[in-house]
Amino acid sequence: MVFAIIRAFTPALAVAAIMTKGALAADLERGQQLYENHCTGCHESQIHIRAQSKAKNPTELRWQIARWQEVLELPWTAAEVDDVQLYLNAEYYHYTPE
Numbered sequence: 608m609v610f611a612i613i614r615a616f617t618p619a620l621a622v623a624a625i626m627t628k629g630a631l632a633a634d635l636e637r638g639q640q641l642y643e644n645h646c647t648g649c650h651e652s653q654i655h656i657r658a659q660s661k662a663k664n665p666t667e668l669r670w671q672i673a674r675w676q677e678v679l680e681l682p683w684t685a686a687e688v689d690d691v692q693l694y695l696n697a698e699y700y701h702y703t704p705e
Contacts, residue, residue, distance in 0.1 A: 638694030645681055664700045668692055
């Protein structure tokens with residue numbers, strides 16, 4: 608009985624995993640586009656690899672992104688701030704999720 612239930616859910620889980628991976632890639636790409644279009648005028652990659660980084664963990668990284676998004680009056684949604692955080696973390700910081 609248990610194996611029948613597992614077999615019934617396996618295709619659904621596979622589809623969900625593929626959709627999640629696709630969504631993650633889209634979020635990373637959107638984060639990269641937002642960052643490159645709005646942030647690279649002042650930030651080059653060196654700012655993210657300096658020893659005195661102001662962001663010491665994922666929470667501080669997101670806070671810095673949200674802060675500058677407000678200063679620059681960018682009409683980003685919370686999801687877009689998350690996407691930029693996801694991109695920067697994947698590209699430079701490699702913090703583990705909290």
